[in-house]
Amino acid sequence: MTTPPQPYNTSGEPRLKLLNITKRYPSVVANDGVSLTVQPGSIHAVLGENGAGKSTLMKIIYGSVQADAGEIMWNGRQVSIANPAAARALGIGMVFQHFSLFETLTVVENIALALGGDFDLAALAERVRSVSERYGLPLDPQRLVHSLSVGERQRVEIVRCLLQNPQLLILDEPTSVLTPQAVKKLFETLRQLASEGVSILYISHKLDEIRALCDHATVMRGGRVTGETDPRAETSASLARMMIGRELPVCHAPVYHGDSAPVLAITGLSLEAEDAFGTRLSDISLTVHRGEVVGIAGISGNGQAELLAALSGERTSHKQAVLIADTPVGHLDAGKRRDLGLVFVPEERLGRGAVPAMTLADNALLTAHREGLVSKGLRRFDAARDFARRCIERFDVRCGGEGAAARSLSGGNLQKFIVGREIMLSPKVMVVAQPTWGVDVGASAFLRQTLLDLSRSGVGVLVISEELEELFEICDRIAVLAGGRLSEAVPRHTTDAEAIGLKMAGLFGDGAHTPEVAHA
Amino acid sequence: MLEPRPNPSRKMRLASPLIAIALTLFVGSILFIALHKSPLEAFHVFFIEPLSTANGWSELAIKAGPLILIAQGLAIGFRARIFNIGAEGQLIMGAICGGGIAIWLDGVDSAWVLPLMVLAGAIGGGLWGALPAWLKTRFNAEETLTTLMLSYVASFLLSWLVSSPWRDPGGMNFPQSVMFGDAALFSMLFEGMRVNTSIFIVIAAVLLFWVFVTKSFLAYQLTVGGQAPQAARYAGFSSRRTVWVSLVVSGVTAGLAGVGEVAGPIGQLNLNISPGYGYAAIIVAWIGRLHPLGIVLSGLLMALIYLGGEAAQVTLQLPAAITGLFQGMLLFFLLGCDVFIDYRLRRRKRKPRPVPSSGPETISAPATIMVPEPVGLPEPTAAPLRTASIQGERA
């Protein structure tokens, strides 16, 4: 049984007040004298790019991390939040960006773990059902989490918080896993909660969403608060300026006029999932031409990982399913495809794109060995070091030299190195997955411009990304991957976020049935 | 409070075995005191006395040879995180095959007998390594358990052979084969000492492995496969080849060591052809940092521990099992010290809650300033693909 939360205090005190919070790590100051005030019933945005210190601040509020200095006031009283359980006891709930759910357990078991009290799964299941209905986030308590779509998993996270009657709900980048339609639904839920007096802290870097949803915004940069404003009165450009201190960089490239020479042709690609939790690919077809950038949009969990593996050669498929400039390569592994001119930049940098403990010179050898770094089966160490040095210089990789371990680089710099290494293989086709995930704005702009320049030099580029804005910025054509099926790739100027959103739900408009689309 | 190092510490990589040895000696001293022996005297018996005669050095070479040989092969696999712990069984199979040739050709006096035995031993050990390789590539069966189980099978096979079909009819019913004839034995190098020509096989192997490990591209591929299997797949390095090469190579070296023993100091097939060399070699490989030259040093050290244990039995009436005890302690301490290659200790003023990584946290440099140092927190490993394996990450 749940009663909607009552506004806790009528005294006019703010729900949460942070005063001069400071948190230092060995190499960086994550939060430097941050002050923040959240009113009851307010939807309060915390805005900043990757690495501004937003996540750390939220962890401090949620008790996962202790601040080095500063005070926290809760409903007018000073409190110390020692751990997440204490935060929950106060009435603070958090929906993480990367879900803390357990896939082999059911929905109700997951929720039972986080809640204290009696271990009565049947009663809890009832409460889960009723709360989820009430807020427009329907859930079946007995389903195993691994069978849920990403959007549905987020619902579990949210319902888990709601069952504890929170007075403050923190959401960390919630919409990266939602279709545009699902985002609207989420906003309705949040507005309903706010009207009942719940305060909401909304962490995001998506300016349009913040302007549509939030009534107050705190802007952070480099660990400090650089601005407070009402986002409804701002434009995206003005918010961006507050966020990064300068104009948002824009990519420039000559218009693509169309080239009929295909460099990558995918025809009727079908593949069983290798993984018990994976997605089956059905009949995927797409052609990438010389000099063009094609994007594939889609929420994670719809077959992206399988498609990438099939393209890169990490998984083989039918011989004719994948062609590089008319040569069938479907049956070849990644090394042989590189020999034929297909390079690939994966989503996971450490552990897949690069070996974490090895130096950059050794990591160059990973794929660039065919560039004269190996002779008669023996390594040429000088050549490898030279290659790495050239890559570092050409692609502006900030690091401790070619002898630095890959894991010592920041995300953006490592990504630049990996992209650079692949470009230096003089490819015909480049496939990139999530090119700017976890990368700061400066490096993101550099990477997107690099991809554009690469394509205009005659290379076909295929980008798979969950960030729609990114795809609209650099792609000439956009297709959508949903439930293991691929929609037709349409020119960018003929479509928009709404239309893409519909396709993400599996509605390709071609009458065909899309099996089990993983969407919100 | 442990904190990851951005760059693995080269100093610790070299220092770790030395610190581990020191700690083992320290605990060993306490043990000796508890047994009412003087630590100094005990260490003298253990480490100095065995080397005080020329014969002692010969014995050292005899024990170090098989250890170094097996460890070289194991190290290749360990780099690739292929955990072959059945080298003992592969050694036994090598001995069986080589010894089998000796028994079959008993009485034949030809220069080809010994080379044939060596070849048979290599093949025998290699096949006993190939079997788990096949089971892994074809059936996904983890090699840790299969190689070990096959070790037991091999030792029972040996036991049966020397008790029944291959038993020496003139051997008074003891479970042992005939003594091998001169044509089936390695010749001694020096009068009165047991070190024999098989030492050249060991030396050749060390050189070969040194070139292979430090310079070959295949060794690089194996290492990548061990440290980051997804990266190996990404690069197109064949994981099947990794498994096969690792297990067959270590099987071959173990098999060679087996032949070396039965065609060397032992001179026949019986139940005691190895005092656990296959297992000790694992420690030798680890202490030697999986490096061909390091393995030579650690092999000599381990051989010394064996010799010392034998001497201590006689001179100090210490139980024989003391060798195994030291070996186990050494490995324990080594693993503990190895942690500090990738991590370091950080003292905190307050006791903060640890930070769970719920996403990448990179701090961007202000756009206009060139920063020479790597900027920002090193990023956590990204959300992994769900490739399950029973053994997962290794050091």
Added chain:
Amino acid sequence: MIEHLVPILVGTLGAATPLVLAGLGELVTEKSGVLNLGVEGMMLIGAVAGFACAVETGGGAGAGLIAGGIAGMVASLLFAVLVLSLAANQAAAGLALTIFGIGLSAFIGQGYVSFSLPGLKPWAIPGLSAIPVIGPIFFRQDFVVYLSFALFGLVWWVLARTRLGLLLRAVGESPESAHAIGFPVLAIRYGAVLFGGAMAGIAGAYLSCVYTPLWVQNMTAGRGWIAVALVVFATWKPLRLLLGAWLFGGVTILQLHAQGLGIAVPSQLLSALPYAATVVVLVLISRDRKLLQLNLPASLGKPFLPGS
């Protein structure tokens, strides 16, 4: 035929008991995400400690079992500190524990080689033991066998029906998520490892104090490893583990009765049967990658450091 079979099956349960105990302990440990390959070493330490204690105190099997359990737990503590607090390589640390255990037990056991213990008499459960066939097999065993049944029940119930079991499974699947929610991941893993150590120690003490009540160097003869393999074979489910252990107990007993059953295979090759059988069952279960993946604790073997 039944007359031949019943004594074999009775003996099977006794032979299976060390596998059941050590296997349940390792199952719990692995459920929490920790791979402990040191079961053989812990069993040997438990065996020698139990035997030595029983001899020195004259307390018989009971004292031996308790001593064995404690010794196994202390041995596993060494391992736990290394892999949990220091985040060392779990596979190598387990192997180190085994090698150390073999050495330590041989070292301590040397002084006890000539001793023997009275063992334990079977305890017939009144009423139930009179049931034909099933009675003698299940209800006329020594009390450690009954203990193994009880522990099986306990482990199954905790894992399937309690919050603690849920927590254990959660930690084994994703320690990062568990930590983010605020659960004490390392404490839970310590508990699981120590439980595994205690069970392995008791299993070893059973061997040396009851099953063959003497001390012989390396007397576990690889049972610890078979227990680890059984956990995989059971896909981490307690009931399957129990059945698998009984199967292996049967194979072990078969060797002893082979002559009587007219099987003309040399005894050494029969001795190899349990080990060869282990390889076979591993292959059978590992073939189905998806089955393995659904049941494998996803974080098994991977080091976890809060804050890294």
